[in-house]
Amino acid sequence: xxxxxxxxxxxxxxxxxxxxxxxxxxxxxAPLAAQHPSLDREQMVRVLLERERLxxxxxxxxxxxxxxxxxxxxxxxxxxxxxQAGVEFASIDDAPAHLFFVLFAPEDAxxxxxxxxxxxxxxxxxxxxxxxxxxxxxxxxxxxxxxAAEAQI
Numbered sequence: 001x002x003x004x005x006x007x008x009x010x011x012x013x014x015x016x017x018x019x020x021x022x023x024x025x026x027x028x029x030a031p032l033a034a035q036h037p038s039l040d041r042e043q044m045v046r047v048l049l050e051r052e053r054l055x056x057x058x059x060x061x062x063x064x065x066x067x068x069x070x071x072x073x074x075x076x077x078x079x080x081x082x083x084q085a086g087v088e089f090a091s092i093d094d095a096p097a098h099l100f101f102v103l104f105a106p107e108d109a110x111x112x113x114x115x116x117x118x119x120x121x122x123x124x125x126x127x128x129x130x131x132x133x134x135x136x137x138x139x140x141x142x143x144x145x146x147x148a149a150e151a152q153i
Contacts, residue, residue, distance in 0.1 A: 004147045006078035012139035013081040024087045028079050028102045058091025062098040063124045073106040099133055123149050
């Protein structure tokens with residue numbers, strides 16, 4: 001499974017406006033709710049906030065990978081967002097998060113969920129890839145960068 005296959009230009013936010021965690025999660029869930037009308041954006045945000053209460057998904061180096069499970073899903077869903085200003089996300093290094101990969105999985109898909117999280121984590125450990133995402137000026141450039149990085153692993 002490739003992360004690039006989960007995304008299209010409507011699921012890439014290059015200029016997030018949010019300045020706090022809840023607002024960022026709400027903004028990130030909006031395109032998923034728009035593409036999947038059966039999903040409730042508020043429920044998605046609640047699921048992500050519940051996961052955040054267990055421990056921040058801010059993994060450091062300006063990256064956050066909010067994730068959760070939704071019972072009504074039949075497939076993985078993802079969205080990418082970038083905040084130039086950064087969002088305080090209680091990251092392990094206390095630095096603001098600039099790059100966000102949100103992942104939702106079906107409740108009965110633990111293995112698929114973990115594989116996708118591992119793949120996203122592996123990609124985002126590459127400093128050059130993070131820098132490319134920070135410099136991208138369009139959703140297409142973000143998607144091209146993801147595809148290129150995935151080709152390397």
